[in-house]
Amino acid sequence: MAFHVEGLVAIVVFYLAILAVGIWAAWKTKNTGSEGDRSEAIIVGGRDIGLLVGGFTMTATWVGGGYINGTAEAVYVPDYGLAWAQAPIGYSLSLILGGLFFAKPMRSKGYVTMLDPFQQLYGKRMGGLLFIPALMGEMFWAAAIFSALGATISVIIDINVNISVIISALIATMYTLVGGLYSVAYTDVVQLFCIFLGLWISVPFAMSHPAVTDIGLTAVHQVYQAPWLGSINSLDIYTWLDNFFLLTLGGIPWQAYFQRVLSSSSATYAQVLSFLAAFGCLVMAIPAVLIGAIGASTAWNQTEYGVPDPKSKKEADMILPIVLQYLCPVYISFFGLGAVSAAVMSSADSSILSASSMFARNIYQLSFRQNASDREIVWVMRITVLLFGASATAMALLASSVYGLWYLSSDLVYIIIFPQLLCVLFIKGTNTYGAIAGYLFGLVLRITGGEPYLYLQPLIYYPGWYQDDNNLYIQRFPFKTLAMLTSFFTNVIVSYLAKYLFESGTLPPKLDFLDAVVARYSREHMDKATLVKSDNIVLNELAPVNPRHSLTLSSTFTNKEAFNYVDSSPELSNTEDN
Helix, strand or coil: CCCCCHHHHHHHHHHHHHHHHHHHHHHHHCCCCHHHHHHHHHHHHHEEHHHHHHHHHHHHHHCCHHHHHEEEEEHCCCCHHHHHHHHHHHHHHHHHHHHHHHHHHHCCCCCCCCCHHHHCCCCHHHHHHHHHHHHHHHHHHHHHHHHHHHHHHHHHHHCCCHHHHHHHHHHHHHHHHHHHHHHHHHHHHHHHHHHHHHHHHHHHHHHHHEECCHHHHHHCCCCCCCCCCCCCCHHHHEEEEHHHHHHHCCCCCCCCHHHHHHHHHHHHHHHHHHHHHHHHHHHHHHHHHHCCCCCCCHHHHHHCCCCCCCCCCCCCHHHHHHHHHCCHHHHHHHHHHHHEEEEEEEHHHHHHHHHHHHHHHHHHHHHHHCCCCCCHHHHHHHHHHHHHHHHHHHHHCCCCCCHHHHHHHHHEEEEEEHHHHHHHCCCCCCCCHHHHHHHHHHHHHHCCCCHHHHCEECCCCCCCCCCCCCEECCCCCCCCHHHHHHHHHHHHHHHHHHHHHCCCCCCCCHCCCCCCCCCCCHHHHHHHHHCCCHCCCCCCCCCCCCCCCCCCCCHHHCHHHHHHHHCCHHHHHHHHHH
């Protein structure tokens, strides 16, 4: 395949345009707010992200390279088809559930990161433990999509995979480094527009290629392969449900999502953004579904691709760039390539920023350096953006099973963080002992269930397991959801058991080494109690946000909007006058 100068020029122009938008947004960040709140401006954009930009950036975070390529692949692969393309419906429902139940309590309490409520209720140790699966999910996700981007670019313009990965990662890291959430949000607007335009321009050309049969016919009839609508066998229904719940419920507890929620100008806006993004995810999946259907409807021996077909060559995961390359004119395929690279960068920059935000605030500041200045936190974020960006790039280049690692880490987000988030927001009385027990039980059950992508053999064989052609053990039983439910109920039961044992005097107070039950008036617990007292939280979701900076842990979490509201409330002023 020849080297395409035009394709390289198109990609360079696109990347320069994205970088220019990112630098402009960084300049906007510098001119927003006071010097004292720069770190929060980087993390949550000064909490003034509006509906338009917020809707675009939240949608673009989900509509990444894995989302587009994976949806097209699922539709194309004969054994799966549209019935197994769960990401569009799963992530859309995830955003709807997030908007209905999680966005308002998180935004109303003035949190800065997803881990804040855990450290508020369970203490800094538990926050550190939960940072591990959250970091793994973000980093392996970024590495996986960088890897996909390199392969995609190499298919269409035939340049070295490593060079394309490094350049893409440098661009995404650079504008994230200088502008934080503002750069990520505004570049997402451009990137989402490119995704929509690039893929929709490509679809009519690919569909009209002489080698492509009517996709309406191949949807229900076998022509070149099984119908692309697909089907779900009765034996696989539990696997399908397990994966569906993983996408729907496991798609909620991600810092990339809550970063957008917490950057909204109000709690109501945060909910509306979630609903807009849910609709956006469905709309953006349509061209990917059509491209997968086109791939399944193509006589590949009548194209320059030749025989055997992509599935036989084990290139089914590259069906989207292959369709762009061989079924579209050259100049159209470059538009599509820009769409895919836009999708990748829109997700990768979000993951890198999310990981650095959680580390700088929840690990560095709240666990080790509570007296750190705002300038110091900003520099820690910049350094970690570089480190995490470089780490994701290195994994994309060196690791042979990046996708396997991401699958496992995303499972841990679902099994460990989701039940903990339910407990910390909605279940009164849970404590650190229950949180640790739930964490460990969920982790053990997931690891012992095995992971075929990492060639990790199971220690527990659930009903319905079987061995595939590669001698890998596959679990049909929905053990991931079982592990999540076990983690949740363990947290609740152990929390209430510990509370009963200490408060009844069965266990002496000195054994409460985590200060989670008896020592409620210790300094750390007083910090937490100050945050959740009902008379200390007066919520007005439309109040302007002017974050206060303090040197103590308690005021770091304190609902700043509540104080702004209290100070300006005419009712309270009249009461004081009387």
